[in-house]
Amino acid sequence: xxxPRVCILAHAHPDFSKGGGELAAFRQFATLRDAGQDPVLVAxxxxxxxxxxxxxxxxxxxxxxxxxxxPLDGMAPDRLGWENGRQRAELVTFLAGLGxxxxxxxxxxxxxxxxxxxxxxxxxxxxxxxxxxxxxxxxMNHGQMVRTGSRELCQRDSPLRCLSCFPDRGLxxxxxxxxxxxATLRRFDRLIYPSAFLRDRYEAWGxxxxxxxxxENYLGDRLAALPRAEASSPALARRFGFFGQPTPxxxxxxxxxxxxxxxREERRITLxxxxxxxxxxxxxxxxxxGAIEAAGRSLAFLGRYxxxxxxxxxxxxxxxxxxxxxxxxxxTVIQEARRAGTPLIVSDIGGMAxxxxxxxxxxxxxxGSPMDxxxxxxxxxxxATRARIGGTVRDVxxxxxxxxxxxxxxxxxxxxxxxx
Amino acid sequence: MFPxxxxxxxxxxxxxxxxxPGRFIAFGWLATSPGVPAxxxxxxxxxxxxxxxxxxxxxxxxxxxGDATARGFALVLSACGGDLPALLSLEAGPFGTAQAAxxxxxxxxxxxxxxxxxxxxxxxxLLRDTAGLPALAxxxxxxxxxHGAFAEFLARMPLLRGxxxxxxxxxxAEATCSPAGETFLALxxxxxxxxxxxxxxxxxxxxxxxxxAWRLLPLGDxxxxxxxxxxxLASLVLRIGDHARWLRCEPSSLSAGPFLCRLGEALxxxxxxxxxxxxxxxxxxxxxxxxxxxHGAARTAVLVGTGDPMAVPLLHVMAATxxxxxxxxxxxxxxxxxxVEVFRxxxxxAAAAPADGAAALxxxxxxxxxxxxxxxxxxxxxxxxxxxxxxxxxxxxxxxxRLHAAGGTTGDLAESLACLISAAHPRPPVDRSSxxxxxxxxxxERLWRxxxxxxxx
Numbered sequence: 001x002x003x004p005r006v007c008i009l010a011h012a013h014p015d016f017s018k019g020g021g022e023l024a025a026f027r028q029f030a031t032l033r034d035a036g037q038d039p040v041l042v043a044x045x046x047x048x049x050x051x052x053x054x055x056x057x058x059x060x061x062x063x064x065x066x067x068x069x070x071p072l073d074g075m076a077p078d079r080l081g082w083e084n085g086r087q088r089a090e091l092v093t094f095l096a097g098l099g100x101x102x103x104x105x106x107x108x109x110x111x112x113x114x115x116x117x118x119x120x121x122x123x124x125x126x127x128x129x130x131x132x133x134x135x136x137x138x139x140m141n142h143g144q145m146v147r148t149g150s151r152e153l154c155q156r157d158s159p160l161r162c163l164s165c166f167p168d169r170g171l172x173x174x175x176x177x178x179x180x181x182x183a184t185l186r187r188f189d190r191l192i193y194p195s196a197f198l199r200d201r202y203e204a205w206g207x208x209x210x211x212x213x214x215x216e217n218y219l220g221d222r223l224a225a226l227p228r229a230e231a232s233s234p235a236l237a238r239r240f241g242f243f244g245q246p247t248p249x250x251x252x253x254x255x256x257x258x259x260x261x262x263x264r265e266e267r268r269i270t271l272x273x274x275x276x277x278x279x280x281x282x283x284x285x286x287x288x289x290g291a292i293e294a295a296g297r298s299l300a301f302l303g304r305y306x307x308x309x310x311x312x313x314x315x316x317x318x319x320x321x322x323x324x325x326x327x328x329x330x331x332t333v334i335q336e337a338r339r340a341g342t343p344l345i346v347s348d349i350g351g352m353a354x355x356x357x358x359x360x361x362x363x364x365x366x367x368g369s370p371m372d373x374x375x376x377x378x379x380x381x382x383x384a385t386r387a388r389i390g391g392t393v394r395d396v397x398x399x400x401x402x403x404x405x406x407x408x409x410x411x412x413x414x415x416x417x418x419x420x
Numbered sequence: 421m422f423p424x425x426x427x428x429x430x431x432x433x434x435x436x437x438x439x440x441p442g443r444f445i446a447f448g449w450l451a452t453s454p455g456v457p458a459x460x461x462x463x464x465x466x467x468x469x470x471x472x473x474x475x476x477x478x479x480x481x482x483x484x485x486g487d488a489t490a491r492g493f494a495l496v497l498s499a500c501g502g503d504l505p506a507l508l509s510l511e512a513g514p515f516g517t518a519q520a521a522x523x524x525x526x527x528x529x530x531x532x533x534x535x536x537x538x539x540x541x542x543x544x545x546l547l548r549d550t551a552g553l554p555a556l557a558x559x560x561x562x563x564x565x566x567h568g569a570f571a572e573f574l575a576r577m578p579l580l581r582g583x584x585x586x587x588x589x590x591x592x593a594e595a596t597c598s599p600a601g602e603t604f605l606a607l608x609x610x611x612x613x614x615x616x617x618x619x620x621x622x623x624x625x626x627x628x629x630x631x632x633a634w635r636l637l638p639l640g641d642x643x644x645x646x647x648x649x650x651x652x653l654a655s656l657v658l659r660i661g662d663h664a665r666w667l668r669c670e671p672s673s674l675s676a677g678p679f680l681c682r683l684g685e686a687l688x689x690x691x692x693x694x695x696x697x698x699x700x701x702x703x704x705x706x707x708x709x710x711x712x713x714x715h716g717a718a719r720t721a722v723l724v725g726t727g728d729p730m731a732v733p734l735l736h737v738m739a740a741t742x743x744x745x746x747x748x749x750x751x752x753x754x755x756x757x758x759x760v761e762v763f764r765x766x767x768x769x770a771a772a773a774p775a776d777g778a779a780a781l782x783x784x785x786x787x788x789x790x791x792x793x794x795x796x797x798x799x800x801x802x803x804x805x806x807x808x809x810x811x812x813x814x815x816x817x818x819x820x821x822r823l824h825a826a827g828g829t830t831g832d833l834a835e836s837l838a839c840l841i842s843a844a845h846p847r848p849p850v851d852r853s854s855x856x857x858x859x860x861x862x863x864x865e866r867l868w869r870x871x872x873x874x875x876x877x
Contacts, residue, residue, distance in 0.1 A: 081733040085765055114736040121740070172793040176730035179796030183737045206800060 004101025011107035013043035020332040021133035024217035025106035044110040045069040096122035131192040137181035144326040194330035195351040218402035228341035237386035241317035251323030260294040261374035314340035322346040343389040429512040433520040451490040458512040464503035473555040478545035492542040536572035551628040582672035595671035598679040600825035601649040608642035677829035677849035684856040696863040703826040707870040718786040719747040724834040725792035727754030752777040753834020810841040827867035
């Protein structure tokens, strides 16, 4: 039986933003296309930061062969629904008429629960698949399950704890939001979680019993074809790298506090920060000026990088540090580091702890603790440690395994039997 | 027994007007000595008696010059056969008979002017009697104008709208009313004892009503009054004090919660306690649930709890659930219009967000009430019937409206309905830390408890 044609609906397009979710969606699209299928990518286009003088955009625009983008002007500010019903209806009409058998959504945010519902009504015959990228449905704090005031972690959803984080919302809001999310997500025929950790969280929240698959995101054919790091020199053990944007929960502040502590034990350690400039880091963490100064020439900020260069850049450091203070799901940075063959030091929670097996792919450090992170960095800086773990870092999912996983997700045994 | 010379009855006829075919209303005055029995008899030209359907006797401020015993009267009588009444006799037995001839009837359309030009004791008394007597029922409808025969009388009275100062000899006056038909008056008149206040209420249709309860309460430099009527008041006509001052009030309409707060502000603790006890005695028995009648599922949903911005996304996702079960949907309260828009856009269910929710419920007759947050909780919990619709027949709707009128803490009927079907009590509109606040909060709680279904009903 022929593979069904797939429409990939994404909350963003990597030509306009570089988040892990949109990269995963696009790479899936490219992989299916390169595998000889005829997928369609329809992605949201956030234009808020384009300024107020931009011309009005059509509700849907072709972007590249097989690719379309739609602006979010008609959506509600929370990007969970549409205020402009006509724009939503036009999108639904377009999507329903694509002639695809599978709608594979990456995220629901920026697509809209209402659009999803309408599309499901318009195409009751199609298979609806959703890849979940974080926990926005569970947690109003950007889906991070971290308390707004204290950075304390949440283990599960709790209306009263949510209310204490968002006292202006009210219990009704929390109940209605959860119901709307659950009602939408329960309607999907298949749910894909890039980590078992994320699956467990969603199932504990209310999705237990839904058809679920744990399937890693695929980095794409280009990165998959790159060679992994060769046996390293002892000096590489002391080179640490941070990759990513300096958001409040990525833990760059923890790492910058850990660095001077580690330098007291091993003065040859160096840290390169990829993804932001020093000024950006100081804007977000002004209190770290002293720590940055104390690190002196051991610290360098190298600014933004292209995601396609990540694996190559990671091969140039001995360790990739992922010190996030939120749970993470299946961070692209971890995948890229494992693809590169570079061991990691990660926070000991959530998707990070799952994806980096202690002693195999890297080391764990206590989440949010500069002291423990410094301890791990000093241990990692030992050439023997680097050599030992550098030899066991697991590679990430390959193209064939990913496509086989998708095939399993898209399989509709009943339909297949009928066709045969 | 010899008649006392001063005991001779006297009578004067001011005018007669047609009221309806074969019926007339007449105004005049009469005087008899105190204690002397007297009877009015109307006769046609041929001597046949014309039935008198109503006689009202009222104080007469002006009286006959020098005659303190004169009283005004209004009477409604029928023609005898086809003949007009010709003579009105005041028969006082051994004290004699006084007679007055009916003149030619004035045009019917003069009635409102005639009533307004009567001594106002007469006009007020006639209005008061109209509230209870079928014989007078046509008066407020007379001429097809609002307030009918009383239109000009009411128009000529000093008017108090809500709250004002220096009106009708009062330093300050305030009138409020609740949807439960209550009114609260605060009349301030420093240095002048008011004594009595008599009231006639007018409902939204202009029909007069007598108070079911009327309490005069002490109020510092004046007097307060709490009254309860059968229906919500549109206006109130007052006779104030023994030396009458007249006032028409259009009270500020407050929902029950703020109305009680106003009582709490104005009254002392003991007076407040008395009023609250009277309220409970009056309203409580009418709030208790009756055994549910099962007439099958209603095809009209009443949706409440839509005030949160997440209501629309949830309704959008779950719209089909409503469409499968109902033919019609009425959304009430905050967010109702946006909620209805979801269904209108889909076009599979007649949906409306009526401005007058109470009227819409009454018209619907039987409904199933859906509280959206409760529905949400049911969905999240995986309930087999997450909608949790609560069937309400006409009786249940009537009870809800009574409860909202007497104990709704805001003016939003949807909030009262949401509380009722969620078995929750609304947040009291007062601070419990003060004794009067506690009294009001406890009173409201008792009213809401009256409306709760028994645990094992």
